[in-house]
Amino acid sequence: MARTASGTQIPELQPGGRLEHWAERHLRYLMLAPTMLILLALTIFPSLYMFYAAVHRISPNPDLPWEFVGPGNFVRLLTDAQFHVALRNTVVFTIVAVTFEFLLGLGLALLLDRFIRRLTFLKTVLMIPMMLPPIAVAITWKIIYEPQFGVLNEIMFRLGLPLQAWAGDVNLAMFSIIVADVWQWTPFIFLLMLAGLASLPVEPYEAAALDGASSWRQFWDLTLPFLKPVIAIALLLRVMDALRLFDLVFILTGGGPADRTKVLSLYIYQVAYRFADPGYAAAISLFVLFVTIVLSTWFMKRMRLAE
Amino acid sequence: MATIRTRSRIRETLIRLSAYLTILVALILTLFPVYWIAANSFKFDIDIFAVPPEWLPQNPTLKHYDEAFIQRPFLRYALNSLLVAVGTTIVSVGFGTMAGYALARFSYPWQWRKQISFWILSTRMMPPIVSIIPLYLFFNSLDMLNTKSALVIAYTAFNLPFATWMMKSYFQDLPVELEEAAIVDGDTRWGAFLHVALPLARPGLAATAIFCLIISWNEFLLSLIITLTEQSQTLPIGIAGRVTQYKTYWGEISAAGFMACVPIVIFAFIVQKHLVRGLSLGAVKG
Numbered sequence: 111m112a113r114t115a116s117g118t119q120i121p122e123l124q125p126g127g128r129l130e131h132w133a134e135r136h137l138r139y140l141m142l143a144p145t146m147l148i149l150l151a152l153t154i155f156p157s158l159y160m161f162y163a164a165v166h167r168i169s170p171n172p173d174l175p176w177e178f179v180g181p182g183n184f185v186r187l188l189t190d191a192q193f194h195v196a197l198r199n200t201v202v203f204t205i206v207a208v209t210f211e212f213l214l215g216l217g218l219a220l221l222l223d224r225f226i227r228r229l230t231f232l233k234t235v236l237m238i239p240m241m242l243p244p245i246a247v248a249i250t251w252k253i254i255y256e257p258q259f260g261v262l263n264e265i266m267f268r269l270g271l272p273l274q275a276w277a278g279d280v281n282l283a284m285f286s287i288i289v290a291d292v293w294q295w296t297p298f299i300f301l302l303m304l305a306g307l308a309s310l311p312v313e314p315y316e317a318a319a320l321d322g323a324s325s326w327r328q329f330w331d332l333t334l335p336f337l338k339p340v341i342a343i344a345l346l347l348r349v350m351d352a353l354r355l356f357d358l359v360f361i362l363t364g365g366g367p368a369d370r371t372k373v374l375s376l377y378i379y380q381v382a383y384r385f386a387d388p389g390y391a392a393a394i395s396l397f398v399l400f401v402t403i404v405l406s407t408w409f410m411k412r413m414r415l416a417e
Numbered sequence: 418m419a420t421i422r423t424r425s426r427i428r429e430t431l432i433r434l435s436a437y438l439t440i441l442v443a444l445i446l447t448l449f450p451v452y453w454i455a456a457n458s459f460k461f462d463i464d465i466f467a468v469p470p471e472w473l474p475q476n477p478t479l480k481h482y483d484e485a486f487i488q489r490p491f492l493r494y495a496l497n498s499l500l501v502a503v504g505t506t507i508v509s510v511g512f513g514t515m516a517g518y519a520l521a522r523f524s525y526p527w528q529w530r531k532q533i534s535f536w537i538l539s540t541r542m543m544p545p546i547v548s549i550i551p552l553y554l555f556f557n558s559l560d561m562l563n564t565k566s567a568l569v570i571a572y573t574a575f576n577l578p579f580a581t582w583m584m585k586s587y588f589q590d591l592p593v594e595l596e597e598a599a600i601v602d603g604d605t606r607w608g609a610f611l612h613v614a615l616p617l618a619r620p621g622l623a624a625t626a627i628f629c630l631i632i633s634w635n636e637f638l639l640s641l642i643i644t645l646t647e648q649s650q651t652l653p654i655g656i657a658g659r660v661t662q663y664k665t666y667w668g669e670i671s672a673a674g675f676m677a678c679v680p681i682v683i684f685a686f687i688v689q690k691h692l693v694r695g696l697s698l699g700a701v702k703g
Contacts, residue, residue, distance in 0.1 A: 137606050138523035145516035152574035153540045156551035225436045234689040241685040243635040245653035246674040250454040259466045305693040305701050343700045354544040357637045375546040388550050395547045406542035410535050
């Protein structure tokens with residue numbers, strides 16, 4: 111990940127001692143200003159607004175005033191069983207899905223890197239799932255999981271295995287969501303690992319081969335350490351994304367059956383709209399935001415290392 | 418000696434074969450779901466429900482495309498998606514390019530350059546679910562719910578940081594000398610950006626724009642919150658609307674879903690060289 115010209119500054123000499131225009135002199139600020147202002151308005155404002163909403167009870171009736179409840183909504187987080195279920199589901203989903211995506215993506219990348227080089231077309235085909243609209247992915251898997259006429263039960267039938275309700279089954283619902291997510295996002299890990307592998311230096315491997323190191327040792331002692339920065343970036347981006355899972359669950363299970371796939375995003379959505387309690391939803395959102403900030407701070411430290 | 422060599426060659430061939438086999442399986446697993454949604458979209462309802470499934474549509478029909486895009490407002494949804502995606506892309510790439518250039522080239526007092534860069538990146542990390550409540554209440558108070566402009570504003574919140582980081586990463590890869598030469602030749606600092614750096618960054622600009630289009634085209638949650646009417650709803654919302662508690666319109670959602678995928682696949686092939694950088698926000702260069 112060599113960066114060229116990073117941080118290089120242009121000497122800001124003005125030709126011929128001409129009178130500098132005000133705009134030209136403040137160009138560095140003017141070029142940055144629109145983005146800064148827009149992002150301040152679109153992120154800082156909602157965050158502050160949410161703090162404000164989180165300490166109130168907000169009635170679905172817009173004519174009623176907001177009732178100040180102080181930390182009440184945050185205290186509810188401690189005792190709300192549904193919130194705990196959603197939190198646990200989100201953590202389970204994130205850990206299992208990202209682990210499988212990582213192992214499959216890395217394995218496939220190692221294979222392709224070793225045996226099929228410079229086949230951009232093949233790589234791009236393998237890349238398709240992650241570019242697709244999550245809603246399209248969700249309905250595709252909905253058709254595959256369909257208990258009556260779905261392809262998966264047809265395969266189960268041919269193999270002589272018991273038919274399943276998949277996304278509609280209490281024990282298999284989360285598994286079904288994870289499979290669809292792994293299908294869509296393994297290519298992401300795969301792609302980043304492939305890029306990492308392509309940038310490995312050659313010399314250490316030549317030296318290792320001379321020393322008679324097995325390919326397993328080479329992988330463990332050379333490849334993995336070299337890939338570490340890319341792995342960190344890939345995993346963190348995936349974790350951040352997994353924590354915000356919504357579309358797949360919304361279409362495939364709606365959070366059911368028996369709340370087995372209710373994840374945090376879906377719960378916030380339900381609290382805000384179905385239970386019409388935006389104040390409490392804001393409190394849960396702030397919790398998610400807090401977790402995200404902790405994770406992304408760590409992530410950005412890794413990025414700084416990579417730079 | 419000879420036997421060892423033969424044995425290792427056989428081993429090598431076996432490894433190679435199993436590698437190809439694994440890749441073949443991966444390809445089939447990757448493509449089958451996409452094929453399946455396409456195949457179902459061309460089947461009559463009765464063939465969609467067929468057991469065992471009809472692997473190839475025996476009586477191909479465009480019935481569901483007619484249902485979705487002619488009789489039902491999916492064309493409207495697709496147009497909304499397109500307008501919102503284009504609007505978001507113009508705003509994000511326009512401002513993001515300027516900000517990205519500034520962060521790649523200029524020096525700032527104290528450590529602003531670094532800190533602003535990371536602050537911008539951190540806004541990208543904000544999960545959309547976190548901002549739905551304030552955005553909803555905000556657009557509601559401005560009477561902007563159910564408008565495409567509201568969607569453009571909301572989508573800009575996560576496309577602008579993305580565009581800024583992408584363009585920053587591309588500008589950092591360009592040699593500074595050409596811009597210096599332009600300035601020595603009497604061009605202004607802005608002129609050097611406009612006439613020298615920008616044309617050189619054109620591939621990066623195109624890739625960034627396409628990524629913004631894809632991200633906006635695929636977005637679901639914010640649109641679900643902000644839009645409730647046909648006039649403003651996007652394609653993903655339209656599709657989700659045909660999966661109801663009582664009935665799922667399999668053919669229709671297959672047709673619409675497949676049509677939602679087609680432009681994305683084309684775009685994916687256009688940006689294939691930039692995929693790695695785009696997906697890692699400029700952190701990894703492929």
